[in-house]
Amino acid sequence: MHHDLDLPYLDTRAEDLRWSLAHGELPAVATRRPVGLPLEMRILGASHQVVLDGPGMPALIETVAYVPGRGEPLPRPGVRTQVAGAPWVYELTTQVEELAAGPLRARVDALMEGLRGRPGALTACFPGDHHAVTALHAEPTPDGGARWTTWHVYPQHGQVVQTRTRVRPVGHEAHPNHPTHPEESS
Numbered sequence: 001m002h003h004d005l006d007l008p009y010l011d012t013r014a015e016d017l018r019w020s021l022a023h024g025e026l027p028a029v030a031t032r033r034p035v036g037l038p039l040e041m042r043i044l045g046a047s048h049q050v051v052l053d054g055p056g057m058p059a060l061i062e063t064v065a066y067v068p069g070r071g072e073p074l075p076r077p078g079v080r081t082q083v084a085g086a087p088w089v090y091e092l093t094t095q096v097e098e099l100a101a102g103p104l105r106a107r108v109d110a111l112m113e114g115l116r117g118r119p120g121a122l123t124a125c126f127p128g129d130h131h132a133v134t135a136l137h138a139e140p141t142p143d144g145g146a147r148w149t150t151w152h153v154y155p156q157h158g159q160v161v162q163t164r165t166r167v168r169p170v171g172h173e174a175h176p177n178h179p180t181h182p183e184e185s186s
Contacts, residue, residue: 018071
């Protein structure tokens with residue numbers, strides 16, 4: 001599902017992003033609940049939230065957004081945690097790419113084409129530059145968990161921020177020799 005947004009442009013960059021699992025829901029400009037997943041993907045005016053809220057589990061709200069004075073800097077290369085009492089383990093990896101204008105445009109075009117029509121995808125272009133995008137893609141995992149990948153593109157700074165998250169039921173943690181997202185390894 002794609003959205004062309006009509007809202008005031010906010011000039012931000014990778015270094016301004018904050019991460020939190022403790023932030024409440026923020027106003028969203030676009031949302032999607034993928035079929036078969038107990039989560040809602042939310043595009044904000046300043047990046048994203050994913051709300052995991054399945055039956056019998058405490059809500060988890062992943063926030064990666066420009067929220068001045070709140071949250072932690074985006075962890076690099078990532079974080080792995082189990083919230084006290086939660087029946088799941090949360091893993092996040094992050095990557096920031098610096099690209100020249102031409103390669104950045106090509107990367108965004110390929111990303112948007114690859115996500116077009118996918119049932120677990122939510123994308124949005126921000127005003128002023130159709131390469132200023134936030135995109136999310138979520139899917140279930142065989143162990144009963146979920147995984148999602150997000151992209152935040154800041155063409156004015158030549159940056160593509162990619163996050164990969166996996167939430168696994170306790171007892172189904174990945175073996176250290178197995179990647180979190182096997183389809184993305186090379």
